[in-house]
Amino acid sequence: MNGNKKLLYIASSFGHLASFHQPYTEWLAQQGYEVHAAAGGEQRALRGVSRYIPVPFEKSMSSPHNFAAVLQLHSLLRRENYAMISLHTSLAAFFARLAVQLLPKRQRPVVMNTAHGYLFDDSTPLLKRTLLLSAERMTAPVTDWLLTMNRQDKQIAKRYRLGRHIVPTPGMGIALTRFSPPSQEEKRALRRAIELPENALVLIYAAEFSSRKNQRMLISAMPELPNAVLLLPGRGALLDDCRILAQQKGVADRVRFPGFTSNIEQYYRAADLCVSSSRSEGLPFNVMEAMACGLPAVLSDVKGHEDLVRSGENGLLFPYDDQNAFIRAVKQAAEPVLQAQMSAAAIQTAVPYGIDTVFPTLTAIYSQAIPNQPKEVSE
Numbered sequence: 001m002n003g004n005k006k007l008l009y010i011a012s013s014f015g016h017l018a019s020f021h022q023p024y025t026e027w028l029a030q031q032g033y034e035v036h037a038a039a040g041g042e043q044r045a046l047r048g049v050s051r052y053i054p055v056p057f058e059k060s061m062s063s064p065h066n067f068a069a070v071l072q073l074h075s076l077l078r079r080e081n082y083a084m085i086s087l088h089t090s091l092a093a094f095f096a097r098l099a100v101q102l103l104p105k106r107q108r109p110v111v112m113n114t115a116h117g118y119l120f121d122d123s124t125p126l127l128k129r130t131l132l133l134s135a136e137r138m139t140a141p142v143t144d145w146l147l148t149m150n151r152q153d154k155q156i157a158k159r160y161r162l163g164r165h166i167v168p169t170p171g172m173g174i175a176l177t178r179f180s181p182p183s184q185e186e187k188r189a190l191r192r193a194i195e196l197p198e199n200a201l202v203l204i205y206a207a208e209f210s211s212r213k214n215q216r217m218l219i220s221a222m223p224e225l226p227n228a229v230l231l232l233p234g235r236g237a238l239l240d241d242c243r244i245l246a247q248q249k250g251v252a253d254r255v256r257f258p259g260f261t262s263n264i265e266q267y268y269r270a271a272d273l274c275v276s277s278s279r280s281e282g283l284p285f286n287v288m289e290a291m292a293c294g295l296p297a298v299l300s301d302v303k304g305h306e307d308l309v310r311s312g313e314n315g316l317l318f319p320y321d322d323q324n325a326f327i328r329a330v331k332q333a334a335e336p337v338l339q340a341q342m343s344a345a346a347i348q349t350a351v352p353y354g355i356d357t358v359f360p361t362l363t364a365i366y367s368q369a370i371p372n373q374p375k376e377v378s379e
Helices: 014-020 022-030 064-080 090-101 126-142 151-159 184-193 215-224 239-248 264-270 285-292 323-333 336-353 355-369
Strands: 006-013 034-040 049-054 084-088 110-114 145-148 165-168 201-204 228-233 255-259 273-276 297-300 315-318
Touching: 006 014, 006 064, 006 090, 014 022, 014 034, 014 084, 022 034, 022 049, 022 355, 034 064, 034 090, 064 090, 084 090, 090 110, 090 126, 110 355, 145 151, 145 355, 151 165, 184 264, 201 264, 215 228, 215 239, 215 323, 228 264, 239 255, 264 285, 273 285, 273 323, 285 297, 285 336, 297 323, 315 323, 323 336, 336 355
Parallel strands: 006 034, 006 084, 034 049, 084 110, 110 145, 145 165, 201 228, 201 273, 228 255, 273 297, 297 315
Antiparallel strands: none
């Protein structure tokens, strides 16, 4: 150790840290570390965190607020002399590493960047891919540890040498005790509680409303799925646009918008299929949680999804933004015999991603990363 027992978590929002990282901040505090958290958005209480630093991150990369965040973080890092900083979400990780680059080398902390999903791949338009990859390459020299969550991101990281130690990880871990399949009686009771038709085919996609998540495609497909109800829990900039689209398509009675919900497991356990129309993912929590509840997954064939679904075994993959292929896949997955087979396989798929399995893997990596000279991790 370098003698300093302070660690810093950085993300675009406190909500992200609260959703995915509390077991780890709590564990680090139990190991005797003073854990600080720097993020944007509404402050959320985090287990193990003793200090909260609001940072004015904004989603636009060119926003002056983000460059103000660089100066704020540079001052913070210089003053606090953290042993390690743990970075999450692409935008915050980029600007935080710019702040690290402004420090003299002798004052730089160990930098661990967790790539929850690069927002580019080989299919991304050239200009966007070039800009996003350039940002990662620019900050790679100060990235001591890079944790990836899917095969394509690992390949990208290795091809372009985006970190000194590149380590594949199985996500952050899901709570299998919370996300579990219901009995038929429980499922019927849950459907009554949230006013779902008993015989409907219930689809669920829990995600932020954004162009990347592409909820519009799912809504546009609903007229061709007359027996289906689509649940779209979540918030985001395009929520109102999606509500309007459901009305325009004449399916407002079969597309539900529950908003943010703290009991998302009840919606999964009331549903029949998990669906996703996303353009790209890291290792999506929503899919893993739904599969743990016994839902076959009908997903766009993109990075992150392809790591979880073996088409025809635990779900089906369809070409991104292909509405007709999505409709065909939903109808196929709803066939009772195949649905039952894929449901059982989906439950087993989720097991290796449970928090009890993932937690010791990640804490072992953290234990190796915190010293000044990280050790190699076998892959």
